[in-house]
Amino acid sequence: MAAETDLLVEHDAHAEHHQPEGGWEGGDSKPFATSYGKLMMWYFLLSDAFTFSGFLIAYGTLRISSPSWPVPDAVFATAPFGIHELFPGGHAPLIFVTFMSFLLIISSGTMVRAVQEGARENKRGVVFWMLLTVIGGAGFLGCQAWEWNNLINVEHMTVTTNPFGTYVENGVYLDPETGEPTDEAVVAGETYLMHKAGESHGEGHEGEAHFEYPTTATDAAGYMVDDRGYIHRKFLVSDGFDAGATKTQEFGPSAFGALFFGITGFHGFHVLTGVGFLLIILINAGSGVYAARRNGYEMVEKIGLYWHFVDLVWVFVFLVFYLL
Amino acid sequence: MASHASYEDSKKAVWKGLGLLAAVTVAEVILSLLKAQDWAKDMQPIFIGLAILIIVLSVYKAYFIIYEFMHMAYEVKGLALTVLLPMGLLVWGVIAFFYEGDAWKGNREEINKRNRIEAPIQSGSTGAITPAQDDLIIG
Numbered sequence: 001m002a003a004e005t006d007l008l009v010e011h012d013a014h015a016e017h018h019q020p021e022g023g024w025e026g027g028d029s030k031p032f033a034t035s036y037g038k039l040m041m042w043y044f045l046l047s048d049a050f051t052f053s054g055f056l057i058a059y060g061t062l063r064i065s066s067p068s069w070p071v072p073d074a075v076f077a078t079a080p081f082g083i084h085e086l087f088p089g090g091h092a093p094l095i096f097v098t099f100m101s102f103l104l105i106i107s108s109g110t111m112v113r114a115v116q117e118g119a120r121e122n123k124r125g126v127v128f129w130m131l132l133t134v135i136g137g138a139g140f141l142g143c144q145a146w147e148w149n150n151l152i153n154v155e156h157m158t159v160t161t162n163p164f165g166t167y168v169e170n171g172v173y174l175d176p177e178t179g180e181p182t183d184e185a186v187v188a189g190e191t192y193l194m195h196k197a198g199e200s201h202g203e204g205h206e207g208e209a210h211f212e213y214p215t216t217a218t219d220a221a222g223y224m225v226d227d228r229g230y231i232h233r234k235f236l237v238s239d240g241f242d243a244g245a246t247k248t249q250e251f252g253p254s255a256f257g258a259l260f261f262g263i264t265g266f267h268g269f270h271v272l273t274g275v276g277f278l279l280i281i282l283i284n285a286g287s288g289v290y291a292a293r294r295n296g297y298e299m300v301e302k303i304g305l306y307w308h309f310v311d312l313v314w315v316f317v318f319l320v321f322y323l324l
Numbered sequence: 325m326a327s328h329a330s331y332e333d334s335k336k337a338v339w340k341g342l343g344l345l346a347a348v349t350v351a352e353v354i355l356s357l358l359k360a361q362d363w364a365k366d367m368q369p370i371f372i373g374l375a376i377l378i379i380v381l382s383v384y385k386a387y388f389i390i391y392e393f394m395h396m397a398y399e400v401k402g403l404a405l406t407v408l409l410p411m412g413l414l415v416w417g418v419i420a421f422f423y424e425g426d427a428w429k430g431n432r433e434e435i436n437k438r439n440r441i442e443a444p445i446q447s448g449s450t451g452a453i454t455p456a457q458d459d460l461i462i463g
C-alpha cells in the first residue's frame with residue numbers, strides 16, 4: 001500500500017536505510033490483518049476507555065460513599081423553549097438528555113453509512129453522510145451548551161457548589177413567613193433545588209410563590225438566606241434520631257458538580273475534537289485526497305472508529321449520570 | 325459490514341441497528357423513570373432489579389456498537405482479544421473502589437453514631453444541629 005499512497009517513499013532511493021520496515025505504513029507484514037492506522041486507533045481508544053472508566057468509577061465511588069445523592073430525575077428535568085412546562089408538574093425528567101442521546105446514536109449510524117460509501121469509493125456518498133454526522137455532533141454540542149448554561153446560570157450549580165440536596169428524613173416544611181409548620185411534606189430520598197433569592201428560575205416553585213425572600217443574608221424562623229443568596233428552607237423533622245428538631249436545607253454533596261462538569265465536559269471535548277476531525281476528513285474526502293489513495297477511504301474508517309467510541313462513551317455517561 | 329453482506333443488505337443493517345439502539349435507549353429511560361417512582365424506591369429488590377436491567381441493556385448497546393458499528397465482529401480474533409481483555413481489569417477496579425466507597429460511608433456513619441453516644445442529647449432542640457446523616461437513602 002505504501003508504494004501507492006506515499007509518493008515520497010516511492011521515489012526515495014534511501015528509504016530502506018532509515019526506515020528498515022518500509023515506512024509509515026509498517027511494512028508488508030500486517031499484525032492482526034489490519035492496517036497500522038486502524039490498529040493504533042483501536043489501542044488509542046482502549047487507553048481512552050481506561051481514562052473514562054477511571055472518571056466514571058470515581059463518580060460511583062463518591063456516590064456510594066455519600067449519605068445522599070441528587071436524584072437524576074429531579075436534577076435533569078428541564079428542556080429548552082419551556083418544553084418541560086408541558087409535562088405534569090412542570091418537570092420533564094430525562095426527556096432532553098434522551099433527545100441528546102438520539103442525536104449521537106443517529107450520527108453514529110450516518111457515520112457507518114459514510115464508511116460503507118467509502119468502501120465503494122463513492123466520494124459523494126462519503127461527503128453526504130459525513131456532513132450529516134457533523135450536523136449530529138454539532139447538534140449534540142449545542143444541546144450540551146444549553147444544558148450547562150441552564151445548570152450554571154438558572155439553577156446555580158457550579159463545580160464547587162451543588163444546590164441539589166436530598167432529604168434523609170421525613171418531616172414538614174416551616175412556613176417562610178411565620179415559621180409555623182405547614183402541611184407541605186418533606187420526604188426522605190426526595191431531591192430539592194435551593195433557589196437564589198430575587199432571581200427567576202426554570203422550575204416550579206410550589207407553595208411559596210407569594211413570598212419574597214430577602215436578597216441579603218437572613219436567618220428567620222422559617223428560612224435562611226446565606227451570604228451568597230441561596231435560600232435554605234427550614235423543616236420540622238418527624239422521624240429518626242432528630243425527630244422534633246428543626247433543620248435547615250443543606251447543599252448537596254459538592255462532588256456532584258465537579259464530577260458532572262468534569263466528566264460530561266471531558267466527553268463533550270471528545271465530541272468537539274471529533275467534529276473538528278470529521279470536518280477535516282470531510283474536506284479532504286471532498287477534494288479527492290482519499291480517492292487518490294485508492295484504499296477504500298481508510299481515513300474515513302479511522303475517524304469512524306473514533307466517532308463510534310464517542311457514542312460508546314456516551315452510553316456509559318448516560319447510564320451513570322442520568323439513568324441510575 | 326461490506327465484507328460479509330451485499331451493499332443493499334448492509335445498508336439495511338445500519339438502519340435496523342439504529343432502530344435497535346433507539347428502542348433499547350427508550351426502554352432504558354422508561355425503566356429509569358419507573359425506578360424513580362415512590363413505590364419502586366420503597367421496594368428495594370425491584371429498585372435493584374431495575375437498576376441491574378438498565379446496566380445490562382447499556383452493556384448490550386456497547387456490545388452492539390463495538391461489534392457491528394465498529395466492525396469488531398469482522399476483525400481478526402487476536403485484535404478483538406487485545407482490545408477487550410484489558411477491559412477485564414476494570415471489573416476489579418469497580419469491585420475494589422465501590423467496596424472502598426462503601427467503607428468510607430460506613431466509617432462516617434460510625435463516627436456519627438459515636439458522637440451521639442458521647443454528646444448529651446439536647447432537649448427540645450431547635451436550630452443548630454450538626455447534620456446527622458443516618459438512615460440514608462441513595463437516590
